[in-house]
Amino acid sequence: MKNRQSRLLALPFAFWSALFILVPLVMIFYYGLTTKTGQFTLDNFTAITQLEHIKALGLAILLSAVSTAICLVLAYPLAMILSKLGANQSALIVLIFILPMWMNFLLRTLAWQTLLEKTGVINSILRFLHLPALNIINTPQAIILGMVYNFLPFMVLPIYNALIKLDKDVIHAARDLGANSVQTFIKVIFPLTLPGVISGITMVFIPALTTFVISNLLGGSKILLIGNVIEQEFTQTNNWHLGSGLSLILMLFIILNMVLSAVFDRNGEGGMMG
Amino acid sequence: MKRFLERFYLAIIFLFLYAPIVTLIILSFNKSRTRAKWGGFSAKWYLALFDNQSIMEALSNTLFIALVSSLAATIIGTLTCIALSNMKAKARNLFLAVNNIPMLNADIVTGISLMLLFISFGMRFGRETILLAHITFNIPYVILNVMPRFRQLNPNTYEAALDLGASPVYAFFKITLPDIMPGVLAGFLMSFTMSLDDFVITHFTKGAGVDTLSTKIYAEVRKGIKPEMYALSTIIFVTVFVLLLIVNLAPAKERREQAKTKRFSRR
Numbered sequence: 001m002k003n004r005q006s007r008l009l010a011l012p013f014a015f016w017s018a019l020f021i022l023v024p025l026v027m028i029f030y031y032g033l034t035t036k037t038g039q040f041t042l043d044n045f046t047a048i049t050q051l052e053h054i055k056a057l058g059l060a061i062l063l064s065a066v067s068t069a070i071c072l073v074l075a076y077p078l079a080m081i082l083s084k085l086g087a088n089q090s091a092l093i094v095l096i097f098i099l100p101m102w103m104n105f106l107l108r109t110l111a112w113q114t115l116l117e118k119t120g121v122i123n124s125i126l127r128f129l130h131l132p133a134l135n136i137i138n139t140p141q142a143i144i145l146g147m148v149y150n151f152l153p154f155m156v157l158p159i160y161n162a163l164i165k166l167d168k169d170v171i172h173a174a175r176d177l178g179a180n181s182v183q184t185f186i187k188v189i190f191p192l193t194l195p196g197v198i199s200g201i202t203m204v205f206i207p208a209l210t211t212f213v214i215s216n217l218l219g220g221s222k223i224l225l226i227g228n229v230i231e232q233e234f235t236q237t238n239n240w241h242l243g244s245g246l247s248l249i250l251m252l253f254i255i256l257n258m259v260l261s262a263v264f265d266r267n268g269e270g271g272m273m274g
Numbered sequence: 275m276k277r278f279l280e281r282f283y284l285a286i287i288f289l290f291l292y293a294p295i296v297t298l299i300i301l302s303f304n305k306s307r308t309r310a311k312w313g314g315f316s317a318k319w320y321l322a323l324f325d326n327q328s329i330m331e332a333l334s335n336t337l338f339i340a341l342v343s344s345l346a347a348t349i350i351g352t353l354t355c356i357a358l359s360n361m362k363a364k365a366r367n368l369f370l371a372v373n374n375i376p377m378l379n380a381d382i383v384t385g386i387s388l389m390l391l392f393i394s395f396g397m398r399f400g401r402e403t404i405l406l407a408h409i410t411f412n413i414p415y416v417i418l419n420v421m422p423r424f425r426q427l428n429p430n431t432y433e434a435a436l437d438l439g440a441s442p443v444y445a446f447f448k449i450t451l452p453d454i455m456p457g458v459l460a461g462f463l464m465s466f467t468m469s470l471d472d473f474v475i476t477h478f479t480k481g482a483g484v485d486t487l488s489t490k491i492y493a494e495v496r497k498g499i500k501p502e503m504y505a506l507s508t509i510i511f512v513t514v515f516v517l518l519l520i521v522n523l524a525p526a527k528e529r530r531e532q533a534k535t536k537r538f539s540r541r
């Protein structure tokens with residue numbers, strides 16, 4: 001199909017992405033850098049230094065960093081176990097992680113309230129076993145749990161894809177040359193799956209950093225993350241300029257993340273889709 | 275021992291992922307209206323569900339938006355992939371970079387950026403604005419699923435068809451499309467799922483009085499989720515689970531049969 005005409009088929013997408021991806025991003029810049037009367041200002045951008053905003057951003061960074069670390073620690077061994085199950089299982093494995101998405105995301109997160117409450121399911125089990133109760137509902141820990149629960153699949157799948165693509169001969173070679181299993185992992189397996197790991201980190205960190213739903217549902221609406229602040233500027237206070245200005249800060253993190261994953265993953269190997 | 279530990283770890287993660295889902299299914303059979311206490315087994319919410327006008331309307335909105343947006347995204351995305359496969363690497367990478375923006379961007383930023391766009395166009399917020407937003411975030415899933423198929427394509431078969439007198443369009447439908455079909459289907463299914471599960475972008479692009487299931491649930495959080503919602507979610511989840519089970523077991527069986535015939539033919 002090496003003809004010029006077929007390139008015209010990209011026109012709908014070119015038009016669509018210009019109108020609905022690029023122009024909207026310009027709009028955020030426009031609103032973020034102007035006042036209500038349309039004058040240029042940096043106030044909406046520098047508003048991040050106000051105590052309540054910087055606290056919300058700091059807490060969001062802390063919670064999402066912890067969640068990302070927990071996801072990585074949980075996901076890597078999980079992906080290793082899954083990758084050993086055999087190549088013909090891979091569709092099924094992806095399915096196991098996609099399937100929960102068919103139960104509404106809000107309901108799934110809300111179900112953790114039922115599980116975590118003082119008189120909830122988990123505490124009833126703990127009491128039955130004469131173990132100390134777990135009181136984490138409406139605390140930052142509950143938000144971390146919600147983040148790990150919701151975003152763990154986004155860490156597992158890229159690492160899993162990187163692992164099943166790994167050339168087994170490379171591992172055998174390392175073992176033949178005398179490396180033990182720990183050395184093989186550190187020197188061979190982990191570096192070769194790094195694109196998958198980086199991809200997983202970006203796919204967990206960004207949604208966790210910017211969420212307002214999980215903090216709202218599991219944090220008892222008293223804990224404000226930067227996402228909550230921005231959401232309120234748009235739906236309650238109706239100060240779109242301030243909301244856009246704070247969103248620009250989030251976009252800095254997103255761009256940083258894009259650059260990071262582009263540097264580590266030149267060939268697009270660590271993607272979700274395998 | 276190692277095998278046992280591996281299985282145990284898998285079981286724990288599995289429990290972690292599916293405990294909330296089991297909880298919701300159990301709650302859908304709870305006789306009492308609040309989720310705080312268990313009032314005995316009852317299937318009454320499953321009947322009440324179909325009389326609940328507002329839930330039924332939200333369901334039809336959700337399904338309509340998911341179906342139309344994923345179909346539109348599949349068509350636009352597949353056309354784009356045809357064009358991209360004929361482009362030079364530089365132009366292709368530019369397109370793919372733009373395509374990646376909604377994937378890598380935060381939902382909240384995508385949501386508010388589209389909200390600002392619709393406001394400046396003076397559009398009325400409703401089902402149409404949600405639909406436009408969903409098509410936008412669905413296209414990347416289609417392209418990312420279809421593009422690898424084009425890379426695996428054997429260009430010679432298509433050119434052979436042209437040499438034998440097929441028109442480019444005919445050759446595409448007869449030669450190329452069957453080869454990329456698994457990717458197209460995967461892209462369609464993935465974007466359908468993403469549309470169905472989306473809350474954040476819908477939250478910013480919906481109008482007053484128009485609800486999808488997600489936005490309806492969010493509105494109910496403070497006053498308590500109606501049990502009918504649990505019943506509906508259970509129906510959706512179980513339906514998809516059964517469908518996927520059938521789809522996934524069928525090819526596995528086929529593969530086994532194929533492997534068997536291969537063994538026989540080798541003899």
